[in-house]
Amino acid sequence: MADNTFGQGTPGDEAFPDPATLTYEQARDELIETVKILELGQMSLDESLKYWERGEALAKRCEVLLDGAQQRVEAALGSTKAEAAADASEED
Secondary structure (H helix, E strand, C coil), X not given: CCCCCCCCXXXXXXXXXXXXXXXXXXXXXXXXXHHHHHHHCCCCHHHHXXXXXXXXXXXXXXXXXXXXXXXXXXXXXXHHXXXXXXXXXXXX
């Protein structure tokens, strides 16, 4: 085996971190790389399916984090509107 060989080319179950542990930016960046790898189309069907499944999990993680951010923004806007309404009623 050559000295410049890294691994055997087959990732194990522990090769990728659990998507639930990733930040939005980490999941998005890995998803972008996964899509690039899939677009090359130079893998076996089994490898492609593993990357596809990983991409789906990463996309779901991004969606969950974006939904959470949206809820936080809506809550902040709601509290701002409630404060504005309270201030307006105090002025009357």
